[in-house]
Amino acid sequence: MSDSTARAHSPGTSRSTSATIPPNILRSLAGVVADGYGVDLQPELTGVGLHEAVMSSAALRVSYRQGSAVIRRAVELTGDAHLGLRVGAAQHLTAWGLLGFALMAAATLRDAIETGVRFQNLSGAMVGWRAGAQDAGYVLRAELPDPALDPAVGVFLAEEAFGSVVTLTRLSSGAEFAPQSVEFTFPAPRDTRPFTELFRCPVRFAADENRLVFPAAWARRPMPGRDPVTYAAVLELLEGQMVSRRDQQDLLEVLEISIAQSLPNVPSFVEQARRHASSERTLRRRLAECGTTYEAVVDGVRRERVEQLLRRPELTMRDIARQAGFSDVRALRRAVHRWHGVAPLQLRAREERLDG
The missing domain is CATH 1.10.10.60 (Homeodomain-like)
Structure with missing residues (x-):
């Protein structure tokens, strides 16, 4: 298999202190833990320099270090081992700004995926995305920014990444969408039901890489909101x-x-x-x-x-x-x-x- 679209700028190549990531995940995370667990993340955000007024700014950018610190504390405070899945399922396309509109206006789902990978550094992604066709369908891979990342943060990021992809695909292309398969590198949790309930497909753990396979028919499917202009x-x-x-x-x-x-x-x-x-x-x-x-x-x-x-x-x-x-x-x-x-x-x- 050859990747048809590669990362424009890998997160692993930049210093982890650089504040260059749109904070879409942190904003969604704060809302999920507040509504679902009654936990106020603002003290944790303030602790890494993200004060309340700053978090409401459209120009805000955060670093991997800031994002990882807040995610780690959110997992600890909620005690939810599947917090990444819940945050991914809460994502919506308009939170991605112009990129969200580009995905909706793309000709096919594959075009939308490749556009997302091409401009991933504008999406707030905290993983590195790669996509390409193979015999089984169309494969989307998610790579963690640092092999030494805190394991709890790594699990969260992988869950959130694929959870948001599936959620946004259903919102933009059809609620009946289900991947062909999903694989995670982390070990299987004791309770795998949240994964099968969200993805509605076979889910494999302790895999060699984090990857999600789109059925070929879905990859070719025209986007309902396609508009070439x-x-x-x-x-x-x-x-x-x-x-x-x-x-x-x-x-x-x-x-x-x-x-x-x-x-x-x-x-x-x-x-x-x-x-x-x-x-x-x-x-x-x-x-x-x-x-x-x-x-x-x-x-x-x-x-x-x-x-x-x-x-x-x-x-x-x-x-x-x-x-x-x-x-x-x-x-x-x-x-x-x-x-x-x-x-x-x-x-x-x-x-x-x-x-x-």
């Missing part, structure tokens, strides 16, 4: 958004690398503007267009560095504070508590258990 017009707008997004991601990655290479000293904002031949006002505006600030970028890089250093048992808290650019151990403790809700030693112990 609208489709072409929306694609032109999406291409413009992709160029803008690449520029934003490039800026964030360059800043993050600059900060990471300078630690424990953090370059001032004035110095960063000078390095990038930009005025402070222009650099501040460009970061605002990315939905972030220089302080938030610095915080993300420091967080990543601290988490790396905590995995080295020979380092003391004083060593870690100094190498990550904190004034003292107390400042380190405050930052780790803000990021994770625990003390540095507790976080180190938790990481050791996960590594073991």
